[in-house]
Amino acid sequence: MGEDKKQKFSAEEMEIKIDYENIDVEEIMNQIKRKIASRPAQEIEQQEEETRNDYRETIPPPLTSPPGGLRSKIRRILLKLMRPFAPLIKLMVLPVDEELRETVENLDYSNRRLDGLTERLHQELSRIDQILGRLESKIDLNHQLVNESFKDLGRAKEYTKLLHQLTHNLVVEMTKLKIEKDHLKIQSRILEKDLAFLNRREKEVEKKVFS
Amino acid sequence: MKIAFVVQRYGMEINGGAELHCRWIAEHMKKYYEVEVLTTKAYDYITWENYYLDDIEEINGVLVRRFPVARPRNPMRFGRIQQFVFHHEHKIDDELKWLEEEGPLAPALIKYIDQHRADYDYFIFFSYRYYHSYWGIQTVPEKSILVPTAEHDPVVYLRIFKELFSLPRAFIYNSEEEKNMIQRVANNSHILGKVVGVGIEIPSSWPTQQVLEQRGIASDYLVYIGRIDENKGCDKLFQYFLKFKERTNYPVKLVLVGSTKLTIPHHPDLIYLGFVSEEEKFAILQGALLLIMPSFYESLSMVTLEAWALEKPVLANAHCEVLQGQCQRSQGGLYYENYAEFEETLKLLLEDDKLREILSQNGRRYFESNYTWEVIEQKYNYIISKLEEEKENK
Numbered sequence: 001m002g003e004d005k006k007q008k009f010s011a012e013e014m015e016i017k018i019d020y021e022n023i024d025v026e027e028i029m030n031q032i033k034r035k036i037a038s039r040p041a042q043e044i045e046q047q048e049e050e051t052r053n054d055y056r057e058t059i060p061p062p063l064t065s066p067p068g069g070l071r072s073k074i075r076r077i078l079l080k081l082m083r084p085f086a087p088l089i090k091l092m093v094l095p096v097d098e099e100l101r102e103t104v105e106n107l108d109y110s111n112r113r114l115d116g117l118t119e120r121l122h123q124e125l126s127r128i129d130q131i132l133g134r135l136e137s138k139i140d141l142n143h144q145l146v147n148e149s150f151k152d153l154g155r156a157k158e159y160t161k162l163l164h165q166l167t168h169n170l171v172v173e174m175t176k177l178k179i180e181k182d183h184l185k186i187q188s189r190i191l192e193k194d195l196a197f198l199n200r201r202e203k204e205v206e207k208k209v210f211s
Numbered sequence: 212m213k214i215a216f217v218v219q220r221y222g223m224e225i226n227g228g229a230e231l232h233c234r235w236i237a238e239h240m241k242k243y244y245e246v247e248v249l250t251t252k253a254y255d256y257i258t259w260e261n262y263y264l265d266d267i268e269e270i271n272g273v274l275v276r277r278f279p280v281a282r283p284r285n286p287m288r289f290g291r292i293q294q295f296v297f298h299h300e301h302k303i304d305d306e307l308k309w310l311e312e313e314g315p316l317a318p319a320l321i322k323y324i325d326q327h328r329a330d331y332d333y334f335i336f337f338s339y340r341y342y343h344s345y346w347g348i349q350t351v352p353e354k355s356i357l358v359p360t361a362e363h364d365p366v367v368y369l370r371i372f373k374e375l376f377s378l379p380r381a382f383i384y385n386s387e388e389e390k391n392m393i394q395r396v397a398n399n400s401h402i403l404g405k406v407v408g409v410g411i412e413i414p415s416s417w418p419t420q421q422v423l424e425q426r427g428i429a430s431d432y433l434v435y436i437g438r439i440d441e442n443k444g445c446d447k448l449f450q451y452f453l454k455f456k457e458r459t460n461y462p463v464k465l466v467l468v469g470s471t472k473l474t475i476p477h478h479p480d481l482i483y484l485g486f487v488s489e490e491e492k493f494a495i496l497q498g499a500l501l502l503i504m505p506s507f508y509e510s511l512s513m514v515t516l517e518a519w520a521l522e523k524p525v526l527a528n529a530h531c532e533v534l535q536g537q538c539q540r541s542q543g544g545l546y547y548e549n550y551a552e553f554e555e556t557l558k559l560l561l562e563d564d565k566l567r568e569i570l571s572q573n574g575r576r577y578f579e580s581n582y583t584w585e586v587i588e589q590k591y592n593y594i595i596s597k598l599e600e601e602k603e604n605k
Contacts (some may be wrong), residue, residue, distance in 0.1 A: 016450060018563070018566055020565055020566070021567060023542050023566070023569050023570065023573065024542070025539055025542050025543075025544070025545060025570075026539055027537055028559075029545060029552075029556075032545075032552060032556060032559070033552070033554045035553060035555065036551045036552060039551075159244065190416065
C-alpha cells in the first residue's frame with residue numbers, strides 16, 4: 001500500500017480504542033463523534049464549509065475560559081486546601097468528570113452549531129426579506145406601467161371608434177357618388193340620342209330645302 | 212398454489228431497483244409455486260412509454276403478462292403536480308391526480324386483476340408508490356401481499372398511502388427501518404409483516420486481476436457502484452473525497468461504476484468506468500479496499516449486500532437510516548454524517564487493516580445469515596404459510 005508515501009494514521013494516534021475481539025460499530029462511531037466534538041467547532045465547520053458551494057457562513061468562536069475575579073480566587077484557595085486529598089478525589093471523581101467533560105463538550109458543540117444555524121437562518125430570512133422588498137418595488141413599477149398602458153388603450157379605443165365612424169361616412173359618400181355617376185351616365189346617353197335625332201332631322205331639312 | 216407478482220416494469224434489460232428485486236424473487240419462488248408476473252409494457256421509468264411488444268412472454272421460465280400503458284407520463288406536468296402535492300395544502304383528489312401522473316397508468320392491468328382474481332391465490336405487489344400497487348391492492352386486498360420498497364421521502368406521508376398500508380394481508384419489508392417507518396405512518400403493526408429483503412446473485416467466478424489490468428487500475432481504491440446521481444449523494448461524495456485527498460494526500464483512488472447523470476470532476480484519483488458487466492462489477496468490487504455508499508435514500512442497498520457477500524467493508528451515509536441500521540446490525544461497516552466524520556472513518560478504515568478485516572468478516576456473516584437465497588425463500592414461504600393458516604382458521 002505504499003507505506004513510505006502515505007500519511008500514518010494509526011488507531012492509537014486517533015485515540016480511538018477498538019476492541020478487536022468484540023467489534024462494536026456504534027461504539028467506534030461514538031468515539032469518532034466525541035473526538036470530532038473535542039475539536040474547535042470552527043475547524044469542523046470550516047471543513048464542511050469548504051466542501052460546500054452554495055453558501056458560506058461563520059460559526060461562532062469556541063467558548064473561552066471564564067474571566068478571573070472573586071470566584072477564581074475562591075476556587076484557587078479551595079484547590080490549595082484540597083491539595084492533600086487530591087489523589088483520592090481524582091480516583092473517585094475522574095471517571096465522572098471525564099464523562100461530564102465529554103458531555104459538556106458535546107453539548108457545547110451542539111449549542112454552537114445551533115447558534116450557527118440560527119444565525120444562518122436569520123441571515124437567510126433577512127435575505128428573503130430583501131428579495132421580497134425588491135419584488136414589491138418591482139410589482140409597484142409594473143402596476144404603474146399597467147395603468148399607463150390602460151390609459152393608452154382607452155385613447156386607442158376612442159381613436160378606433162372615430163376611424164370607424166369616418167369609414168362609415170366614406171362608404172355612404174362613395175355610394176352617393178356612384179348613384180350620381182350612374183344618373184349622369186343615363187343623362188349623357190339621352191343627350192347623345194337627342195343629338196343623333198337632331199342630326200338626322202337637320203339632314204332631312206337640308207334635303208327638303210335644297211331639293 | 213398460483214402467485215402473481217405485480218410490478219411496474221419487468222425484463223432482463225432492467226438491472227436494478229425493485230424490478231430486479233421482483234424478478235429474482237419470482238425466479239426463485241417458481242420452484243415452490245406456479246408463478247406469473249403481471250406488469251406493463253414500459254421500459255423507461257421516466258415516461259413509461261410502451262416498449263415491449265408481446266402481451267405474453269416467458270423470461271427465465273416465468274410467464275410474464277404485459278399490459279399497455281394508456282398514457283405516458285409527462286415529466287413536466289408530473290413535476291408540477293408533485294411540487295404542489297409535496298409543498299402545499301391539498302386534497303385527496305390532488306394526491307390521486309399525482310398517483311395517475313406517477314403511473315405507469317395501466318388500467319388494463321387492474322382490470323385483468325379484477326377479472327382473474329379467482330385464478331390466483333396471492334398477488335405480491337412491488338413498490339407501493341405506483342399506480343399498479345395502489346389500485347391493484349384496492350381491487351384484491353384479501354389476496355394482497357405488499358413489498359413496499361419504501362424510502363424515507365415525502366411520498367410515504369401522502370394520505371392515500373396511509374389508507375393503502377392498512378389493506379394488504381401481509382407486508383414484506385426490506386429493512387427494520389422501512390418496517391418501523393411504515394408502521395409509524397400507518398399504525399398498522401397488527402398486519403403480518405416480516406423483514407426479508409432479497410438474496411444476491413453472485414457469479415461463480417470473475418477474473419479480478421484481468422479486469423483491473425484491462426481497466427488500468429493499479430493502486431488501492433475505494434469503489435462506488437450504482438447510479439451516479441445527486442439523489443444518490445454522489446455530488447457530496449466527490450466533494451468529500453477530493454477534500455480528503457487534499458487534506459491527507461492518501462494514495463487511494465475512487466472508482467465509480469454505473470451510468471451517470473452528473474458531471475464527474477476531472478481528477479486523476481477519480482476513475483469513472485461507466486456501465487460494466489456483472490462479472491466485471493464483482494471483479495472491481497473484489498479488488499477494492501471498501502465500498503462507499505453515499506446515498507440518502509435506500510430501502511435496501513443491494514450493492515451493500517454484494518460487498519458484504521464478497522467480504523468488503525462498507526462506508527455509508529448515516530443520513531440514510533437504512534444504511535446506518537444495516538451497518539450497526541451487521542457490524543460490517545462505518546458511517547458518516549459530515550465531512551469530519553467522513554475523514555475520520557475513512558482514515559481509520561484505510562489504515563487499520565485489522566479493523567477492515569473484522570468488519571469484512573462480520574459483513575459476510577450478516578449476509579449469510581440474512582440474505583442467502585435459502586433464507587429469503589424460507590421467509591417468503593413462512594409468510595405464505597401463515598396466510599394459509601389464517602385462511603384455514605377462518
